[in-house]
Amino acid sequence: MWCRLLPRAFALVLLTSGCDSSPQPNVVVHSGESIQAALALMPPAADSWIVKVEAGVYNETVSVDRSGITLLGEVKGDGPADRAVLDGTVEAGRLLKDAVIVSGANFTMQGFTVRNYSGNGVTTSKTRNIVLRDIIADRSGRYGVYPVESEDILVENCVATGISDAGIYVGQSRRAVVRGCKVYGNVAGIEIENTVDALVENNEAWDNTSGLLAFVLPNNPSKVGNNCTMRNNNVHDNNRVNWGDPTAIVSKIPAGIGVAVMAADTTVIENNRITGNRSVGVAVIGLAQLLPDPTGIDVEPDPDGTVLRKNTYQGNGKDPDPGLKGAGFNGGGDILWDGHGKLNCIDEPQGDDLAKVGVAGALPACK
Amino acid sequence: MKTSAARSSFSSLASFAGPLLWGLAGGLALCAACGEASVPPGQVTEPSLKCPTGLKAVWLDEGQGTAECQVPLPLGAGEVPRTGLQMAFPAMVRPPGSQSTPERIELGRLLFFDPVLSGDNTVACASCHHPDHGFTDNRAVAVGIRGQQGTRSAPTIWNAAFYREQFWDGRAATLEDQAKGPIQNPLEMGEDPARLIAELQEIPEYKSRFDAAFAGSAGSAITLDNIAAAIAAFERTLLAVNTPFDRYAAGDSAAMPPAAVRGLNLFRSVSTRCFECHGTPTFANPDFKVIGVPSQQNPAELDPDLGRGALLTGKAYLHSFKIPTLRNIAKTAPYMHNGVFKTLDEVLDFYAKGGGLGLGYHLDNIDDKIRKFDLAASEKADLIAFLNALTDESRLPEIPTRVPSGLPVPTGPLP
Numbered sequence: 101m102w103c104r105l106l107p108r109a110f111a112l113v114l115l116t117s118g119c120d121s122s123p124q125p126n127v128v129v130h131s132g133e134s135i136q137a138a139l140a141l142m143p144p145a146a147d148s149w150i151v152k153v154e155a156g157v158y159n160e161t162v163s164v165d166r167s168g169i170t171l172l173g174e175v176k177g178d179g180p181a182d183r184a185v186l187d188g189t190v191e192a193g194r195l196l197k198d199a200v201i202v203s204g205a206n207f208t209m210q211g212f213t214v215r216n217y218s219g220n221g222v223t224t225s226k227t228r229n230i231v232l233r234d235i236i237a238d239r240s241g242r243y244g245v246y247p248v249e250s251e252d253i254l255v256e257n258c259v260a261t262g263i264s265d266a267g268i269y270v271g272q273s274r275r276a277v278v279r280g281c282k283v284y285g286n287v288a289g290i291e292i293e294n295t296v297d298a299l300v301e302n303n304e305a306w307d308n309t310s311g312l313l314a315f316v317l318p319n320n321p322s323k324v325g326n327n328c329t330m331r332n333n334n335v336h337d338n339n340r341v342n343w344g345d346p347t348a349i350v351s352k353i354p355a356g357i358g359v360a361v362m363a364a365d366t367t368v369i370e371n372n373r374i375t376g377n378r379s380v381g382v383a384v385i386g387l388a389q390l391l392p393d394p395t396g397i398d399v400e401p402d403p404d405g406t407v408l409r410k411n412t413y414q415g416n417g418k419d420p421d422p423g424l425k426g427a428g429f430n431g432g433g434d435i436l437w438d439g440h441g442k443l444n445c446i447d448e449p450q451g452d453d454l455a456k457v458g459v460a461g462a463l464p465a466c467k
Numbered sequence: 468m469k470t471s472a473a474r475s476s477f478s479s480l481a482s483f484a485g486p487l488l489w490g491l492a493g494g495l496a497l498c499a500a501c502g503e504a505s506v507p508p509g510q511v512t513e514p515s516l517k518c519p520t521g522l523k524a525v526w527l528d529e530g531q532g533t534a535e536c537q538v539p540l541p542l543g544a545g546e547v548p549r550t551g552l553q554m555a556f557p558a559m560v561r562p563p564g565s566q567s568t569p570e571r572i573e574l575g576r577l578l579f580f581d582p583v584l585s586g587d588n589t590v591a592c593a594s595c596h597h598p599d600h601g602f603t604d605n606r607a608v609a610v611g612i613r614g615q616q617g618t619r620s621a622p623t624i625w626n627a628a629f630y631r632e633q634f635w636d637g638r639a640a641t642l643e644d645q646a647k648g649p650i651q652n653p654l655e656m657g658e659d660p661a662r663l664i665a666e667l668q669e670i671p672e673y674k675s676r677f678d679a680a681f682a683g684s685a686g687s688a689i690t691l692d693n694i695a696a697a698i699a700a701f702e703r704t705l706l707a708v709n710t711p712f713d714r715y716a717a718g719d720s721a722a723m724p725p726a727a728v729r730g731l732n733l734f735r736s737v738s739t740r741c742f743e744c745h746g747t748p749t750f751a752n753p754d755f756k757v758i759g760v761p762s763q764q765n766p767a768e769l770d771p772d773l774g775r776g777a778l779l780t781g782k783a784y785l786h787s788f789k790i791p792t793l794r795n796i797a798k799t800a801p802y803m804h805n806g807v808f809k810t811l812d813e814v815l816d817f818y819a820k821g822g823g824l825g826l827g828y829h830l831d832n833i834d835d836k837i838r839k840f841d842l843a844a845s846e847k848a849d850l851i852a853f854l855n856a857l858t859d860e861s862r863l864p865e866i867p868t869r870v871p872s873g874l875p876v877p878t879g880p881l882p
Contacts, residue, residue, distance in 0.1 A: 140720070144718065161732055163731075163732050164551075165550040165551050165552050165716075166550055166551070167550075167551065194841075194843065195841075197732075197733065197736040197737070197738035197739070197840075197841075198732070198736045198737060198738065201732055201735055201736070202551070203550065203551030203552050203735075204550065204551040205551060218738050218840070218841055219736045219737040219738030219739075219840075220736070220737035220738070223735070223736075223737055225735065225742060225746075226551070226554065226746070226747065227551050241737065241738065242737055242738070243737055246737050248743070249746075317835065318783070319754045319755070319756055319834060320754070321746075321754075345838055345839070347821055347824045347825075347837075347838050347839060348835065348838055349835045391783065391831075391832070392782065392831055393781050393782040393783055394781075394783065395780055395781025395782070395783060396779050396780055396781040396783055396784065397781075397783045398754070
């Protein structure tokens with residue numbers, strides 16, 4: 101089956117994962133050479149540039165400012181040495197800050213490992229048509245991938261681990277798909293922040309402090325976050341002690357929360373397996389939990405229109421993090437609601453068997 | 468974005484109405500109510516306005532009756548960016564009737580440098596916003612009439628035209644509103660508007676310039692609104708939009724030295740996060756944020772200025788300030804609302820230590836982007852090289868040799 105890469109296509113249209121044959125690259129980067137140097141060869145008039153990167157270790161920060169660039173990492177096998185690796189180690193005790201920084205549009209990057217950066221793996225900022233596929237972010241800093249203020253984003257079949265904020269982050273963006281990813285050993289697994297129209301599906305999130313999050317924060321470029329669907333994910337055993345930067349908001353999250361919805365609107369959580377999260381399976385809360393005084397902030401602080409539907413819950417809330425009590429909730433359970441927001445509803449087959457925390461018992465049935 | 472949306476709706480309207488419009492176009496003589504310069508749709512002629520050097524004449528409306536002088540921006544309407552770093556500037560906030568005619572711009576320039584605007588005729592706008600001092604005064608806080616100390620640092624006028632609000636606390640919605648503030652502030656220029664208008668009425672050159680610029684007669688156009696409008700028209704020409712960074716963003720990879728290119732990547736790192744508050748192309752941001760700036764008098768403490776929070780109810784914005792542009796930042800030391808940091812070096816140290824939290828202040832509303840990060844000496848130098856690459860003073864205006872009042876033009880900040 102041959103697969104034609106379509107860097108220009110809207111990300112949501114790209115349904116294939118794993119191409120059997122790649123188009124001809126414009127330049128091949130061999131181990132020991134520089135990926136940035138290969139990008140600099142792109143002719144001024146070119147509107148696409150395909151760079152193949154052979155398996156090896158590349159200690160650099162790559163900036164991508166032209167549009168139409170594709171970075172194809174060679175994947176020879178399953179071992180860490182079988183891939184193109186961007187590694188931020190420069191000298192003992194010092195790391196580069198970011199692996200890849202993208203401002204250009206129509207960007208595709210696949211088949212890489214990014215590791216040992218202090219900031220982030222792959223950033224895209226103020227751009228569109230982004231495909232990040234088969235990227236392993238391993239101790240890549242505060243984030244694994246960080247598309248922000250961007251549109252039409254696909255993050256597919258990626259792995260994020262050992263990351264001190266969110267493994268996979270999508271923020272201030274529109275139309276994003278995060279699919280088929282594995283996130284484990286992070287503080288937050290997958291974060292969808294102040295973003296409109298997102299689909300988070302078929303991912304596995306385990307051993308994070310919190311697995312999947314959809315939320316809205318004030319004082320950001322986007323004043324809304326809505327229409328995030330999280331479906332068919334396996335969200336289990338997210339009980340890792342919060343090891344985030346104590347000055348960062350992420351450090352406030354109690355351990356053991358499978359899925360968190362904070363202030364985001366019309367979030368749909370459906371058909372997920374949510375098991376073994378020691379505090380709460382799904383938490384639906386307002387910004388009042390985070391901000392002492394949300395008066396006058398520039399975002400609507402409450403979660404509205406959340407739909408919890410057809411999920412499977414098991415073994416959640418058995419040993420709640422003390423932070424839950426500190427927040428005024430008297431125990432753990434499957435579903436937590438702090439009573440903020442309108443038109444939130446529940447349509448769960450397990451019904452009254454589910455342990456409800458806060459006023460989750462008052463959630464009406466979905467119509 | 469705005470531009471392209473407007474264009475596409477216009478062109479779809481044109482295609483819908485197509486034959487009808489073109490039929491009417493043939494009847495140019497039929498358009499009795501069109502006033503001056505009625506041009507058939509589809510035919511674009513340049514306005515015949517004579518603009519100051521370096522500004523271009525631009526139609527303000529599609530009916531092509533009103534024109535003004537504008538600074539050309541790197542990315543023209545409809546132009547495709549050369550790199551992802553090149554972004555269209557936001558539309559300027561303009562009150563109704565705002566029009567940058569050559570007469571208003573020139574009148575505004577003279578007023579800007581004329582101490583007649585102050586109560587004792589010693590302070591001009593240019594005293595605290597002097598072109599030789601980055602359009603500020605290179606002081607921590609400004610000094611007004613009778614040597615009085617102000618409360619905050621005089622912001623630069625460079626690119627102030629692109630702010631959504633003016634002043635550190637954002638209390639003015641337009642440049643016009645802003646200009647009226649210092650004129651009347653007893654600590655700054657300490658003037659009474661009625662007295663000022665009477666003074667200007669006595670100066671024949673101002674009478675004729677105001678009449679010409681605002682269609683008045685016998686000085687009837689001398690009003691506080693028109694004073695502010697003229698100053699604002701002048702300020703809208705004070706743009707720094709052709710920096711080495713802008714040329715790099717337009718595709719010239721040699722436009723910035725390698726240290727500045729490394730600095731750019733540090734600037735847009737998720738470790739330093741500079742780019743998330745100081746984003747392209749303005750390097751400013753319409754949101755108000757808390758970063759925890761120390762007090763000048765007592766550096767162990769958070770500065771007590773509540774900033775935007777003093778204007779609002781609730782606690783969320785206490786100690787928050789407008790995020791200023793970094794264009795021409797190399798020229799506008801010292802830094803922050805109270806000028807507490809004398810150098811960019813000190814500013815970067817502050818951020819690298821984690822802002823106010825790093826200094827140990829208790830701040831429950833500090834911006835979530837403010838966090839400690841590693842900053843090697845070479846990285847700090849690279850970041851400063853990049854900040855220096857945001858310098859463009861090519862549009863420095865000529866300082867008038869004389870102003871209509873005959874008062875001395877300030878050569879710098881007040882002693």
